[in-house]
Amino acid sequence: MGVPKAELHVHIEGTLEPELVFDLARRNGVPAPAGSVEELRARYMFTGLRSFLDVYYANMAVLRTGQDFHDLAAAYLARAAEQGVRHAEVFFDPQAHLARGVSMGAVVEGLAGAADEARHLGISADLILCFLRDEPAESAAEALRLAEPFLDRIVAVGLDSAEAGYPPAAFAEVFATARAMGLRAVAHAGEEGPPEYVREALDLLRVERVDHGIRSLEDPALVARLRDEQVPLTVCPLSNVRLGLVDAITDHPLARMLEEGLLATVNSDDPAYFGGYAGDNFAAVRSGLGLSDSDLRLLAANSFEASFLPEDRKTDLIAETTGWAGAEG
Ligand code: HPA
Numbered sequence: 001m002g003v004p005k006a007e008l009h010v011h012i013e014g015t016l017e018p019e020l021v022f023d024l025a026r027r028n029g030v031p032a033p034a035g036s037v038e039e040l041r042a043r044y045m046f047t048g049l050r051s052f053l054d055v056y057y058a059n060m061a062v063l064r065t066g067q068d069f070h071d072l073a074a075a076y077l078a079r080a081a082e083q084g085v086r087h088a089e090v091f092f093d094p095q096a097h098l099a100r101g102v103s104m105g106a107v108v109e110g111l112a113g114a115a116d117e118a119r120h121l122g123i124s125a126d127l128i129l130c131f132l133r134d135e136p137a138e139s140a141a142e143a144l145r146l147a148e149p150f151l152d153r154i155v156a157v158g159l160d161s162a163e164a165g166y167p168p169a170a171f172a173e174v175f176a177t178a179r180a181m182g183l184r185a186v187a188h189a190g191e192e193g194p195p196e197y198v199r200e201a202l203d204l205l206r207v208e209r210v211d212h213g214i215r216s217l218e219d220p221a222l223v224a225r226l227r228d229e230q231v232p233l234t235v236c237p238l239s240n241v242r243l244g245l246v247d248a249i250t251d252h253p254l255a256r257m258l259e260e261g262l263l264a265t266v267n268s269d270d271p272a273y274f275g276g277y278a279g280d281n282f283a284a285v286r287s288g289l290g291l292s293d294s295d296l297r298l299l300a301a302n303s304f305e306a307s308f309l310p311e312d313r314k315t316d317l318i319a320e321t322t323g324w325a326g327a328e329g
């Protein structure tokens, strides 16, 4: 089960396991992207973010109906709950689905329905609408407009997809609109993009968390700011290794981030593609970096602290991490 934790960086489309790709292709009468589950899984050798995204967008073409989004989220939430996730803030990429003729309502209501049902498993979930940074800002604004009837089911906006060459600045206006609607804000920055993109996300998008942020370590002044302001960073260790951004789990900068006093959390990103869910990422950094049980408790407490949960629920969940008996317990 592992330490009780929140997952703050998971793309629901990145939880689409190969078996479900084939089930949904059959159910919807659309072509499967490969001849077999094994053949599809064998393609999961990535040379960088772009090479991963090509497979990720191709596979999600099997998602057509509200039921599909429901089933996708139900499967993820059940697996996350098994690994000790008590709360998840889940990204979704509506522009990718709207482009295939799937409605915003089908996506949001499918995902939100599964979240409601998963409460009996002891896990809560909120949705984060992500804009695709390699699409024009007008397309992001249109997605936000289409989401307006569903804002009671969405906690925040985010920014994802190919990062290098797509700085946050272009999305300042749509983020301002989203914040004026009462949504919180996060953005991927400093995954493959430079530290300057992290500054832009903070200063121009006014985000409350930075997703990834690992390249911030290249800039000591930025590290000092992230520490002083206790800006949460949603780090995804197995993702960074599988995309070649970090050579090996034993070299992952998470340990240094903790030493620097940064508010780091551990997350799975796209667990169907990168070799594991939230608990698997905790286990990987524990053995790969030699983290102690008290480091794991700190990472788990950070995850609740950095969440968009109400303060009273944060306090209760942080108390659960303190009471956790440890990996051997
Ligand atoms: O790791 C990621 N980075 C950016 N965009 C993404 N969309 C899904 N996963 C990712």
Ligand SMILES: [Zn+2]
Binding pocket: 009, 011, 160, 188, 211, 269
């Ligand atoms: Zn991500």
